[in-house]
Amino acid sequence: MARSHRNVCKQNGSANGTLYKREYKESFEEAPLYIPVLTYLGYGILILFGYLRDFMRRWGLEKCHIAEEREEQRDFVPLYQDFENFYTRNIYMRIRDNFNRPICSVPGPLFDLMERMTDDYNWTYRHTGKVIKDVINMGSYNYLGFAENNEESLQKVKKVLERYGVGVCSTRHEMGQTDKLQELEDLVAEFLDVEAAMVCSMGFTTNSTNIPALVGKGCLILSDELNHTSLILGARLSGATIRVFQHNNMGNLEKLLRDAVVRGQPRTHRAWKKILILVEGIYSMEGSIVRLPEIIALKKKYKAYLYMDEAHSIGAVGSTGRGVVEYFGMDPADVDVMMGTFTKSFGAIGGYIAGKRDLVDYLRNHSHSAFYAASMSPPVAEQIIKVMKCIMGRDGTLKGQQRVNQLAENTRYFRQKLYDLNLITYGNEDSPVVPVLMYMPSKVAAFSRHMLKKKIGVVIVGFPATPMAEARVRFCMSAAHTKEMLDKVVDELDKMGDVLNVKHSRHGRTNRTVVYDETNIELDA
Known part of the structure; x- marks a missing residue:
C-alpha cells in the first residue's frame, strides 16, 4: 500500500501535512x-x-x-x-x-x-x-568511510572468511547460493522498504545483464543523456529502441513519452510493449541529483516503468542514507526497479536489484548475472551486512x-x-x-x-x-x-x-x- 499523503509530509518536516516541499x-x-x-x-x-x-x-x-x-x-x-x-x-x-x-x-x-x-x-x-x-x-567513492582498516569492526568479516573461504567457485543456480547471500538480500529489501532484492557479484553487470532481461524488441527505452556506460550497454544489449532525453529535462522527457504513446512503434505504429525510463540517482560526472518526483509523476501519467540506478546515492543521501527516494520523501513502490551498488558507500563490491517480489523472482530465472556470473564472496557479503546494519543502527550504536x-x-x-x-x-x-x-x-x-x-x-x-x-x-x-x-x-x-x-x-x-x-x-x- 502506498504511503499516505500526510506520512510523506511528516518525513520531510512538514508541520501542516498539506504537501511535500523540498528546495x-x-x-x-x-x-x-x-x-x-x-x-x-x-x-x-x-x-x-x-x-x-x-x-x-x-x-x-x-x-x-x-x-x-x-x-x-x-x-x-x-x-x-x-x-x-x-x-x-x-x-x-x-x-x-x-x-x-x-x-x-x-x-x-x-x-x-x-x-x-x-x-x-x-x-x-x-x-x-x-x-x-x-x-x-579526494577521489575514492568511500562516501561513508567504511573502506577502513578497523580491526574491531572487521572481526565478523574475518570469521566468515575463515568459515566460508574467499569464494564459492560457482553460480547462484548451481552451488553458489549461501546463507550469507540470503541474509544480505533480506536485509537489502528491508533497508530499501521493498518486497524483495537480488544481489549480483559486480555492479557494472547488474545493469548490463539485467536490463536485457526486462525489455527487448518492441520495447522503448528513454535514457538520460548522461547515464552511466553500464546503463547504456544494458540498453543496447536488450535490442529495444533507445531514445535519449536531455539531462534532467522534464519537458523533453514528457515530449518523448507523449510521442511514444501517440505514435507508437515506427512503421507499424503499434503500441510499444513497454516504455522504460532509465535514470541515475546521482550522476557521477555532473554531481546532479535526479528530479525524482517529476519523473514519477510523468511515469504514472504515461503508464511507463522506471529503472533507477542509485550507485552513487544509496548510503550517500537521504536523512538515514536510503538514497534519493528518501531524499525526496517518495514511496519506494513508485520506483519499479531499484538498482544500486555496494562499491561506494558500503566499502565492498557487487550490486543489487530490488522491487516487487514478482520482479525479483523473474530476474532470478532470466538474468545472465544469475545464471553465468560467479556468486558473491561470503566475506564480501558479510562486509555489506555489517555496514548496512551499522547504518540502520542494528549494531546498537549511532x-x-x-x-x-x-x-x-x-x-x-x-x-x-x-x-x-x-x-x-x-x-x-x-x-x-x-x-x-x-x-x-x-x-x-x-x-x-x-x-x-x-x-x-x-x-x-x-x-x-x-x-x-x-x-x-x-x-x-x-x-x-x-x-x-x-x-x-x-x-x-x-x-x-x-x-x-x-x-x-x-x-x-x-x-x-x-x-x-x-x-x-x-x-x-
Whole structure:
C-alpha cells in the first residue's frame, strides 16, 4: 500500500501535512565565452601537431607506441578505430599519468601511493620502489568511510572468511547460493522498504545483464543523456529502441513519452510493449541529483516503468542514507526497479536489484548475472551486512547515522568553500560528487600533478568521459574527511585557481523548489 499523503509530509518536516516541499540548489554555470573558444582553439593546435607527429611516425622519424594491425591485416577492415587512437596517442597519453598509480594501502581519507616514472609519455612505467605516504584521498567513492582498516569492526568479516573461504567457485543456480547471500538480500529489501532484492557479484553487470532481461524488441527505452556506460550497454544489449532525453529535462522527457504513446512503434505504429525510463540517482560526472518526483509523476501519467540506478546515492543521501527516494520523501513502490551498488558507500563490491517480489523472482530465472556470473564472496557479503546494519543502527550504536550526517556536513562545507573561491562547480548542493571545471586538458594535468606534490590525490576527467570543452577535476566527499583535510585542499585549490586562471564563476546558480502532493508536480524556477 502506498504511503499516505500526510506520512510523506511528516518525513520531510512538514508541520501542516498539506504537501511535500523540498528546495534544492543545482549549479551548471557556463564559463565566459572566451574560455570555450580558447579551449577549442587549443584542441585545434593539438590536432595539427598530432597529424604532424603521425606523419613523422609513418616515416619512422618517431616511434609509435599505439597498438597497430599487422602488416598483412592492413588491407582488410581496420581492427582499431582511427580517431580514438589519434586522440589516445597524441593527447590522452600525455595527461593519463596523473592518477594511474598503484595504491598500497586502504583507500581511506589518507592512503599511500607507489611512486613510478615514465620515459615514453606514459605508455610504459617503471616503479621506483618508493611510496608516497599519507596522501589525502579526494577521489575514492568511500562516501561513508567504511573502506577502513578497523580491526574491531572487521572481526565478523574475518570469521566468515575463515568459515566460508574467499569464494564459492560457482553460480547462484548451481552451488553458489549461501546463507550469507540470503541474509544480505533480506536485509537489502528491508533497508530499501521493498518486497524483495537480488544481489549480483559486480555492479557494472547488474545493469548490463539485467536490463536485457526486462525489455527487448518492441520495447522503448528513454535514457538520460548522461547515464552511466553500464546503463547504456544494458540498453543496447536488450535490442529495444533507445531514445535519449536531455539531462534532467522534464519537458523533453514528457515530449518523448507523449510521442511514444501517440505514435507508437515506427512503421507499424503499434503500441510499444513497454516504455522504460532509465535514470541515475546521482550522476557521477555532473554531481546532479535526479528530479525524482517529476519523473514519477510523468511515469504514472504515461503508464511507463522506471529503472533507477542509485550507485552513487544509496548510503550517500537521504536523512538515514536510503538514497534519493528518501531524499525526496517518495514511496519506494513508485520506483519499479531499484538498482544500486555496494562499491561506494558500503566499502565492498557487487550490486543489487530490488522491487516487487514478482520482479525479483523473474530476474532470478532470466538474468545472465544469475545464471553465468560467479556468486558473491561470503566475506564480501558479510562486509555489506555489517555496514548496512551499522547504518540502520542494528549494531546498537549511532555510528552509522553519525557518518551519514558527517558526509552531508562535509559536502555542504566543501561546496560552500569552492563557491566562495569563485570556482565553477557542477551539481546539487547535497551531492557528495563535486566537479570543478577547468576546461583545458593542460590545466587539469598541471593541477593534478601539483596537488600530488602537496600530497593530495585528485581524479581528473576529460574527453571522452566529458564534453571536449569541459575537462574537470572530480572531488568525492567522505564522512572520514576531517575539516583540516578539507581546508588544506581548499587552500591549494585557491592557490592553483589563481595560477591556472580557472576562477570564472559569476555565482550563476539555479534554484528549484519541487512541490509534490501525489497528484501534481510544480517546478518553481
